[in-house]
Amino acid sequence: MKSLSRWLIAAVATIGSVLVVSGTAVAAAGQSSAVLDLAVQTVSANGVNLALSAQAGSGASGQSVTFFVQTQEFSSHGWMALGTSVTNSAGEATYTYTPTWTGTELFGAALGSSDAVATPSVTKSFQVLKDPPGVPQSVIEYSRPLGTEGGIFVKSILSVLALVWILLLGSLVLVVWRMPRLTRASVDTSQSGRN
Amino acid sequence: MKETDINESALLNENGQRDAEQAWAADVRRAAIRPTIGRASVAWKLSVTVLGLVVLAGLGAWIYQFKRGLGAAGYNDQAFWAVYIVDVVTFIGVSYGGAVISAILRLTGQSWRAPLTRLAEGTALVTVLIGALFIFPHLGRPERFWEIPIYVNTSSPLFWDFMAISTYVLATVIFFYLPLVPDMAIVNKTLGRADRPARFRIYKALSLKWMGNERQRRLLHSVLTLISLIIIPLAVSVHSVLSWAFATTSRPGWMESVFPPYFVIAALYSGTALVIVVASAFRKGYRLERFITKRHFVRLGYIMAALGLVYAYLTIADLLSEGYTGITSGWIRQTIAGRYAIPFWFYVVFGEVLPIALVAVKKTRNIKGMTVASVGVVIALWVKRIVIVLPPVTQPLIGGFWGTYHFTWVSITITVAGVAAIPFGLMLLFRFLPVLSIDEMEEMGELGSVEQVSKETLAVQKQAPAYAYANGNGHVNGNGVGMPEKEVQL
Amino acid sequence: MRKLSKSKQQASGGLDLIPAESCAIPADGQACSIMPAVLADEPAGSVEKDLSRRRFLGMFGAVAGATAVLGTGVELLSYRAYAQGLPKTNNWTGNSGMTGSGAADMASTQAPPTHQWAMVIDLSMCNGCGSCTAACQKAHYLTPDQTWMKVFELTDTTGQTYHLPRPCMQCENPPCLHVCPVHATFRQEQGVVLVNQDRCIGCRMCMAACPYEARYFNWNSDVKYPPIPVEATPEFPVPQRLGTVGKCTFCVGNLNHGLLSECAAGCQMGAIYNGDLKTDVAVNSAGTTVKLSKFLDDNNAVTFKPEQNTHPRVWYILGHGQNLNADASTAKS
Structure with a gap:
């Protein structure tokens, strides 16, 4: 009973209720001066794939944008580069990411390839309330001889x-x-x- | 030992006389029973005391090791299995020989086995108990041994070792006891109730009201046949499972498909050798020269030599395939020409070449020759098992250097105590139980047991039972010493 | 019932995801098996906190907070905090699992066992200084020959010397676990293979079975341990028991506190990464944070002795000309 209610509570706040918070920041020095705008936009049907999109301004097509997530496993809380994509003609770069953990995920983006930038220029948080499938979640048991x-x-x-x-x-x-x-x-x- | 210890009247037949067969029976009884109910000789007391002290020293060393840790026995992380696992394999191996030899000869109806069965089964019993006990010094935490049957892991080879060895110990005990039933009745008949009331009661209980009638014989025979049939595959399985404790690991040198037969043959080989050694020692010490003759030794010697050849073949099979490809041949190089070369070639000389030569050459095919060969085999096979265990243990699996195992006084004392425990256990055992299988020997008769075996010979001999050693008055020539040993051409 | 009605209210917010369905989906089955265990006996109204990753780091309250402040510099303190936070019967009784009050304790005090710890060792960064070994031995009070983290000096195919740090591989198919007759070796929820030294009978079958020589026995009684105020646990087996086997624990206590393992923290070269397969993150002592799967992929990471079918959780990134498997057989003797 308890766990059921918990599940329901979890479901309430879950992936359907996506927060799309806009945040703007000026890209890091040395990069393009375009304003980068990060959005955590879409949720796939099964509720686990997140589409991150970054708006680098309408004129900024063909630019590299690196997406980040802040790690929480170790006390260093480092920014982990997820991947890089290139802005389209509308100046928008998208990256599909599967969250790996329930809880608040802090995403970030920066202009430039992952070799060039180590920290994001814009950040946005998002709550993941359901363990995504497809990653090892419990001990893999091989059958014993x-x-x-x-x-x-x-x-x-x-x-x-x-x-x-x-x-x-x-x-x-x-x-x-x-x-x-x-x-x-x-x-x-x-x-x-x-x- | 005083003659009066034995109730002479029990040795006579209904007519109060001795015929040839009765004389044989009397001699068998005398030889078998005297060491148990006669007074212990000084030599016996001395030997048992000395051996007992050695066993005690081993126990003391084990207590020391228990307190100090296995490091006191020379173990280290690159020699984590060494002398005690070798002792376990060796002692359970020699036990296997005694039991299987006895069982096979029983099943195939070899009547010449009769004087040997008790010794062989007794050796099997004593050595399997010693071998099982050697698991305790092998363990780092022997006091937690009880966990094995509680927290069962059927994946573990050690669990199956536990099952196999415990089953085998049970079978060995039963296989030792059942042929003893008729002898208990015979001993009791000889032993007066008044002399040793406590012992008389024990013997009586153990004899199960044996009368030796047809139905009792039939029951005993069928049960013994069944147990003989069980004990052979059981013994094979015990040593196979023991070998799988090695062969189920991924260590080069152990992960060998040849290991189970390799271990089984080694056990049979060393076991036969130990039966010869024990027979030789007890023949002298217990004055059994008349019953255990050159023929027994030569026959056992043949069996031993055949097993030795099979074992040599398996050794080559073990070494050649891996040595040829060279994939994991580091341990082979070290075995043949490196740090383990001395023990390996010791085995080749004293475990194969010498014993087989002693059997092959007619001049040495006698009691002394067979005894020397067997002592060589027993020692060399212990050494060989060191060579089987240590190179794969001490080899570096990733890189770096070979490990070394150093014998310490602790491990040597405990091992020597185990060796001393064999004669110690046997001498105590045969202080209470007849050293010969009286009933079987009487059943087979002298011809079957000693002279044998072709029916023609049997017939001829029966017509003219000219016993040089039993005169017409039924007087038996002393203790059987100085008997002209019947040299039988093989 | 209060909670249920509350949840129903919230559920009316247009939500199609209900737990019964998600549990019925095979792919989600694993998630379902974990979540209820976490949530089952906890006080109501803490769902959002429970689900927070940060909460995980702070799971032992103030003590853990102190640990976080002190960072990787603390040694014993973190272990103390860790051990104090643990229920007496945490799930290290081998195969028997959680029972009785132990299960309740665990559910209420321990974080979801969903991390899947791993390690990446970048051989091109390793200079063989041995500081990982030293850090490990210092933290676990090991004798000099007990090298839970051992650096092997090997020769690569070009004849150059290279160094191979070897922790326990934390195999997913561990041969040591298979051969243990009394289930003293077990694999906890985070994939770390541990030894229950209160059960080990010291048969050393696991040492024979391990292809990586990663196990070390406690041979001698004359090892001196300083007074340690906490009980030895499989996660932190100090003091070790005489006559039992020990091995690298992955410093799983550290990892669960957000700290690096001793060897990773001690590696000045940043060659050793602690990682989590679940969140797909790996971090080294330099603070470099990488996406584990991508990192392994991009660098052609390999496992050691894959032919043994052990499926290690430790990956190696090879430098130029190195070949772990060829070198293993041509070890100098």
Whole structure:
């Protein structure tokens, strides 16, 4: 019940409610002076692919724009270059990105190729509320050799082993139990009926 | 040992006389029972004391190692498996020989086996227990051994080792006990109740009211046949599983498809050799010269030599394919011409060339020759297992240098204690149980057990039972010492 | 019920994604298997916090905050904080999984086990200085021969010497785990292979099975440890138990605090990257942040001894003329 409600809450704020916050910044010095505008625009049908788009101004076609995301795994919180794309005739560059984590993702963009720029000039945050598929999320389990306890091979070996134990102990018990009762010399005696 | 310890009247037949067969039976009983109910000789006491002290020293060394860690036994990260796993494989291996030899000879109806079975089965019992105990010094945390059957991991070769060895120990104990049942009745008949009341009661309980009648014999025979049939594949599986503890790793030199038969044959080979050594020692020490004769040694020697040839073949098969391609041949180079060359060639000389030569040359094909050959084989196969274990362990898998294993006083003491535990255990065992399988030997008769084996010979001998050593009065010549040993042409 | 009604209100905001459906989709099955475990027993009203990545870093509250301030410089403190934050029975009892109160503790105090730790070692950057080994040994109080992180000196195909740092490969198909008779070796949720030294029987079968020589035994009782106020855990097995096996833990405690592993932090060359397959990020001591998959792809990263079918979580970026697999067999002897 709890988890269900949680799921619903999560669903509420999820990918459908995309925040499209506009932010503007002047591109880094040494780059084109075009104003870069980053938008986190579209959500694909299954709710995981994000289309990042950067508007570099209407006249700025054919320019490289590098997209970034800020990493949270290590305390350095570095800007990680996602990829580079080129602006079209409308001055817009797009990049499709699959988020890898639930929570607030901080995206960024900068004019220039990924070799040339290391930090974004504009940033924008976006909330991802559902774990995306397609990335390893739990431990990949390779099957262990002879490890599937229900495996037919292991089962049959264990059955044979059990049979051997039964035969061995059975023989011992048989002898211990039967031998003292065979004290009459011959099988043909009246005692044989008791067998 | 006083003659009066034995109830002489029990040795006589209904007529109060000894015929030839009765005389044979009497001698067998005398030889088998005297060491158990007679007074212990000074030599026996001395040997048991000395051996016991060695075993105690081993236990002390093990306690020291338990406190100090396995580093005290010379282990390190590049020699993480060494002497104790070799001891486990060796002791369980020699045990296997005793059990399988006894089982195969029983199944094939070899009547000459009769004087040897008890010794072979006793050796199997004692050595398998020692071998299983050597797992404890091998472990870093022996006190957690109980976890193996609790936190079962069927993927682990060690789990299957545990299953196989425990099953094999059970089979060996049963296989030792069941042929003992008739002998218990015989010993009890000989031993008066008044002399040793406690022992008398134990023997009586163990004898299961054995009368030796047809039905009892039939029951015992069929059960023993069944267990013989079980124990052979069981022993094969034990040593195969032991070998898979090595062969299921990806180490060059261990990941070999030849390993299971390699280990099985090594076990049979060294096991046969140990039976010869034990038979030779007990023949002297327990005055069994009359029953265990040159013929037994020569026959066992033939079996041993055949197994030795198979083992040589498997050794070559193991080394050649990898050595030829050279893909992972570092360990082979080190084995043949490098740091492990001395033990390897020791094995070649004393484990193959010498014993096979001693069997091949007619002049040395006698008790002494076979004994020397067997001692060589037992030691050389321990050394060979060192050569199987250490090169793959100490080889560098990524880069760098070969590791080394140094024997320390701890590992040497514990191993020597294990070796000493074999005669120690056997001498204690045969202090309470007859050293010969009396019932079987009586059943086979003297001809079957000793002289054998062709029916013609049997027939001829039966017509003229001229026993040089039993005179007409039924007097048996002393302890059997000084008997003219029947030289039988093979 | 309060929560349910609240969620229903919010759900009326035009949303088509409901958990039952997403769980039914096979591709999402993995996600579903994790999320409920995280959310199950937590107090209500903290959903957004729970889902925040930042929350993950701050999961142990003030202590972890102190760690973050001190950065990678702290050694023992981070471990203490880590160990204090952990429930007594965290999921390192081998195959048995979480049971009873341990599961509840875990759910309420531990972050979602969704990181999938990995490592990238750039051999072209490694100069063989051995500072990674030294840092590792210092942090884990190892004896000089216990080189959990070992730098091998090998020869490449051009005859040049190069250096190969070798941590535990954290195999996804670990042979050491398969052969352990008592499940003392296990793989935790983040893909890190650890040893439960309170269960290990010291049979050393894992040492035989490991193709990377990555396991080290505690041979001697005369190793001296300083007084350490926390209990040894598989994540931080200090002091180590005599007669059991130990190995590189990937410093998984560090990683879960947003710190680099000791070897990565200690590498002045920045040759060692700690990475996360899940978020596709890798970071080295120089602070270089790379997109893991792209980084591996662009540099033709390889795993060591792929023929062993172990699927390591450690990738190597080769410099000029180096060939890990050829070199492995031509080791000098």
